[in-house]
Amino acid sequence: MTSPVQPIIVFDVNETLLDITTLEPLFDRVFGDAAVMREWFAQLVLYSQTLTLSGRYTPFGEIAAGIIRMVGETRNVAVGDDDVAELRRRIGSMPAHPDVAPALTKLRDAGFRLVTLTNSPPSPAPTPLDRAGIAEFFEASHSVDSVGRFKPAPETYRLVAEAHGVATGDLCLVACHVWDTIGAQAAGCHGALVTRPGNAVLHAPETPTPDIVAADLGGIADAIIQHFAPEG
Incomplete structure (x- = not known):
């Protein structure tokens, strides 16, 4: 080349x-473990790529909101609308x-x-x-x-x-x-x-x-x- x-x-x-580490306080509050942010981010990347390979598309922010709810379900933690709204605010102000x-x-x-x-x-x-x-x-x-x-x-x-x-x-x-x-x-x-x-x-x-x-x-x-x- x-x-x-x-x-x-x-x-x-x-x-x-x-700096996405500024999202960690939200995950610490919701899940009691700031490190869950990395799990969420890895899943966000995985499922965005999955949608592309499947010939489908959903805006990244919508996937991000869906993934934090999904992580909540797998960890038996309730993720509310206020938590998702805070995630959106934090993502927009990193x-x-x-x-x-x-x-x-x-x-x-x-x-x-x-x-x-x-x-x-x-x-x-x-x-x-x-x-x-x-x-x-x-x-x-x-x-x-x-x-x-x-x-x-x-x-x-x-x-x-x-x-x-x-x-x-x-x-x-x-x-x-x-x-x-x-x-x-x-x-x-x-x-x-x-x-x-x-x-x-x-x-x-x-x-x-x-x-x-x-x-x-x-x-x-x-x-x-x-x-x-x-x-x-």
Whole structure:
């Protein structure tokens, strides 16, 4: 795959940019264990992908609400409408990780174009990125809602390429989920994995290894700048 000098950098949003650990107090209150948040999130990813493989689509927020109720049923814990409403509020107001703004500034100053691609549906202003104070860094925000399929379906990455009139090889996806970088690379994109706690490279045959791996977004930004630096 030919490397462009400066690909468009496409950022995943949930957990990569925005801190989902701020949802933990809700799960601690409802289930008596903040760690249940990780179970909920893993199930959210699993069932969003299940719907895509099954040829169906339900907005991410609706799946999120259904999953917390499902987790409640499996744990014999009553999850009420107020709990679901709090989950929606918290999801819409997650802060950015501390390393996000400095890394985005570094990439922007180096001349890279920055966009986002999220499983979440579009939302009216102020958006989660607005509330997190990082919307200004991105020239566009893309949602899988426009194709009715969830990442890592290839259509989701292609929608970004088509929106900007480039090939998928002219995109570099940054995510903290290796299933996302695998999908992006399978669709022809470059992949950069930030190994936030609980995330790592998958070492398995026929599995694309991310082009770039770093423990934080600052390291990702430095590596992207170095990797795609103009020659000469």
